[in-house]
Amino acid sequence: xxxxxxxxxxxxxxxxxxxxxxxxxxISSGLQIFNAAPYLDAADxxxxxxxxxxxxxxxxxxxxTTIFGHSFTTTGxxxxxxxxNGGEGARAFPGWLTIPAYQDLADGRRWHFFFxxxxxxxxxxxxxxxxxxxxxxxxxxxxxxxxxxxPMQAYYLRLRRDPPPHGSYNxxxxxxxxxxxxxxxxxxxxxxxxxxxxxDAIAHPLTMIFGGRQFARLWHFVGMxxxxxxxxxxxxxxxxxxFFNQMRSMISGWYRLxxxxxxxx
Amino acid sequence: MKRRLFLASSxxxxxxxxxxxxxxxxxxAGFHHALGLEGSLDAALMENLPGLARxxxxxxxxxxxxxxxxxxxxxxxYDRLLAHDFQSYTLAVVGAVERPxxxxxxxxxxxxxxxxxxxxxxxxxxxxxxxxxxxxLRRILQFARPHRDARxxxxxxxxxxxxxxxxxxxxxxxxxxxxxTLLALRLNGEAIRPDHGAPVRLRVPTQxxxxxxxxxxxxxxxxxxxxxxxxxxxxWEDQGYEWYAGI
Numbered sequence: 270x271x272x273x274x275x276x277x278x279x280x281x282x283x284x285x286x287x288x289x290x291x292x293x294x295x296i297s298s299g300l301q302i303f304n305a306a307p308y309l310d311a312a313d314x315x316x317x318x319x320x321x322x323x324x325x326x327x328x329x330x331x332x333x334t335t336i337f338g339h340s341f342t343t344t345g346x347x348x349x350x351x352x353x354n355g356g357e358g359a360r361a362f363p364g365w366l367t368i369p370a371y372q373d374l375a376d377g378r379r380w381h382f383f384f385x386x387x388x389x390x391x392x393x394x395x396x397x398x399x400x401x402x403x404x405x406x407x408x409x410x411x412x413x414x415x416x417x418x419x420p421m422q423a424y425y426l427r428l429r430r431d432p433p434p435h436g437s438y439n440x441x442x443x444x445x446x447x448x449x450x451x452x453x454x455x456x457x458x459x460x461x462x463x464x465x466x467x468x469d470a471i472a473h474p475l476t477m478i479f480g481g482r483q484f485a486r487l488w489h490f491v492g493m494x495x496x497x498x499x500x501x502x503x504x505x506x507x508x509x510x511x512f513f514n515q516m517r518s519m520i521s522g523w524y525r526l527x528x529x530x531x532x533x534x
Numbered sequence: 535m536k537r538r539l540f541l542a543s544s545x546x547x548x549x550x551x552x553x554x555x556x557x558x559x560x561x562x563a564g565f566h567h568a569l570g571l572e573g574s575l576d577a578a579l580m581e582n583l584p585g586l587a588r589x590x591x592x593x594x595x596x597x598x599x600x601x602x603x604x605x606x607x608x609x610x611x612y613d614r615l616l617a618h619d620f621q622s623y624t625l626a627v628v629g630a631v632e633r634p635x636x637x638x639x640x641x642x643x644x645x646x647x648x649x650x651x652x653x654x655x656x657x658x659x660x661x662x663x664x665x666x667x668x669x670x671l672r673r674i675l676q677f678a679r680p681h682r683d684a685r686x687x688x689x690x691x692x693x694x695x696x697x698x699x700x701x702x703x704x705x706x707x708x709x710x711x712x713x714x715t716l717l718a719l720r721l722n723g724e725a726i727r728p729d730h731g732a733p734v735r736l737r738v739p740t741q742x743x744x745x746x747x748x749x750x751x752x753x754x755x756x757x758x759x760x761x762x763x764x765x766x767x768x769x770w771e772d773q774g775y776e777w778y779a780g781i
Contacts, residue, residue: 293552306659314596314653315660353557368556374658375774376560376569382781383572466655467780470740471585482653482661 276524278402284395285519291388292500294380296493300362301369301377307361309490313481321487324348326359385461392454407436409451410443418444449499457492460485577778581706587714587739590651595722596662599654601729603748604693604701604769612692612749620733625717629688629755632679639733642719645669650714652739654746657775666737668718672711674753680707684755688762689736692749695769703747704759704767704777705738714739717750741779744770 277285308323310316323335324347332348334341344350351357353364353371364370368380399405417440423429425441432439438446462468463476463485479485507515511527518524559565606612615623620639627635649667671687680687687710691701709715716737719726726732731748738745745768759765764772771777 294556297552297556302659306656313661314594314663315600353553365550365553368553369560370553370557373560373774375770376566378657378776379566379569379572379774380556380560382576383569386572386575464655464659465781466587466653466740466742467580467583467585467778469655470587470780471583473588476588482655486659 271525271527273523273525275522276518277522278398279522280398281395282519282522284391287387287391288395291384291391292496294368294384295388296497297366297368298377298380298384299489299493301367301372302374302381303490304361304367304372305374305377309487310483311480311487312483313476315483322490324361329359330357332359385458389458392450392458396450404437408438408443408446410440410447414440414443445499445502449496453492453495453499457489457496460489460492464489573776573778573781576776576781580780581778582708585740587650587652590653590663592651592665594663595651595665599662599664599721599730600656600660602656602658602660602743603731604695606729607692607694607749609692609694616728616732623733623751625734625750626752627674627678627755628752630681630684630757631755632681633677635674635678637674639719642669642717642734645673647719648716650716650737650739652714652737654737654739654743656743657770657779665722666716666718667720667723668716668734668737670713671715671717671736671753672713674717675710675755678755680755683757685757686755686759686767688754688756688759689747689750690752690754691747692751699763699769701747701749701769702763703736703745703769705745709738709741712738712740738779742781744768744775745779 307325309321310319311321312319320335321337324343325333325335326348327333330344330349331342332344332346332350334343334347346363347361348359349357350360350363351365351370352360353367353369360372367377369376396405399408414435417433417435420429420433421435421439421441424432459475460479462472463479464482469476469482476482476485479488514525560569623639625635625637625642627637646669647667648670649665651663651665653661653663655661675687684707686704686706689703689705691703693701695701705715714737718731718735718737719733721727721730726735731750734750735748736746736750756762759767763769766772767777768775
């Protein structure tokens with residue numbers, strides 16, 4: 270017997286889709302902002318000797334990416350690529366990855382800060398409502414879940430017939446959502462705030478715990494990369510675990526249970 | 535498998551669509567204006583918070599302070615000032631003040647000096663630390679005595695872009711009276727170099743670098759900046775950057 274269960278509350282679904290759009294805009298406008306100073310230093314002030322990443326164009330038609338002192342030719346993608354106006358030019362991230370496509374720091378900042386509010390409010394409303402309703406407690410990874418992480422991974426890798434017993438969320442889901450929603454998302458917000466001189470003036474410790482302004486810029490970028498990694502795994506899971514059913518449940522709330530499947534997501 | 539391929543390619547298309555859709559919206563005047571409203575929200579939340587920029591030690595000073603602005607003025611007037619070590623330079627304080635001032639460089643140098651080692655945060659993303667010495671702006675305003683209805687200090691500068699448009703900036707009175715807002719005469723113990731804004735540049739360490747105007751020649755106290763140039767209160771503001779530059 271298959272039956273429909275109401276899996277996601279309206280607020281959760283709204284927060285998910287507002288968050289998804291906001292994150293897409295934040296990444297593309299963030300790359301636009303990065304392009305204005307396409308390097309990251311592990312220091313407070315700009316310090317070339319502590320440069321972790323730089324993307325530049327040493328000569329016309331050549332793009333170069335340097336990570337921890339190791340240079341790679343990345344022509345056509347990083348350093349030299351689409352200028353967003355139909356041509357090519359020296360650009361850290363290419364036009365097809367940035368908002369707007371052409372180089373415009375002022376507009377990139379407008380997009381980034383506008384959608385930072387949307388992402389933050391979506392995150393906060395989800396956090397408060399799921400904490401109040403008690404769903405948050407089911408989702409948080411606990412020490413008692415740790416020994417179930419590998420059995421769950423083994424099940425996904427088809428090394429094990431059955432998943433370990435778990436509640437609404439399996440141990441890997443708990444680990445992923447706890448890390449992304451309760452650790453990574455707030456860290457990305459805080460490292461972003463730490464970049465602002467006005468915020469730094471009222472909260473020196475915020476900037477300094479991340480190692481200073483340039484270091485905060487590096488953490489903000491690394492946080493983005495980790496988030497992109499999560500999104501890739503997340504989309505893969507949705508594609509492979511019954512795409513239409515998953516999409517319906519995040520749009521209408523209703524999920525069709527498969528045989529032997531527990532009620533939770 | 536075909537279905538998965540179709541789904542994967544639609545998601546790839548959706549991701550690749552992000553930039554063109556965003557760019558099209560960016561070029562839409564109404565949407566672009568709506569995006570800008572967020573800047574007013576930030577300004578309302580932030581601009582009157584107390585807070586002082588962090589002060590550093592001598593060991594933290596950047597070895598090479600970047601020069602990243604409009605080019606050093608090349609006008610006959612500036613060349614003449616430079617050739618005579620700015621002896622004939624005057625800083626004018628005009629507009630809605632009880633006592634308009636005209637201060638020579640020597641007079642500015644004789645006023646009590648403040649040194650701050652602060653970080654300059656460029657809107658592009660880089661930062662540099664320098665030791666700035668000069669006259670706190672509030673001391674000059676205390677001499678000039680702005681009218682009660684004065685709202686902004688406009689800084690008119692000697693540099694121009696390649697279209698001939700002069701650089702200018704503005705601060706509201708609270709920002710102008712802030713303890714660290716400085717008319718800097720020296721950087722790292724030496725007279726400011728021409729490319730760093732000689733002889734007098736503004737330092738506003740609680741905001742992004744474009745507020746810290748170089749080559750200041752006149753401070754005008756006004757009730758509104760809507761009639762000046764693009765009407766947004768600054769050279770970069772007229773090109774879309776936020777007037778409140780603390781974010």
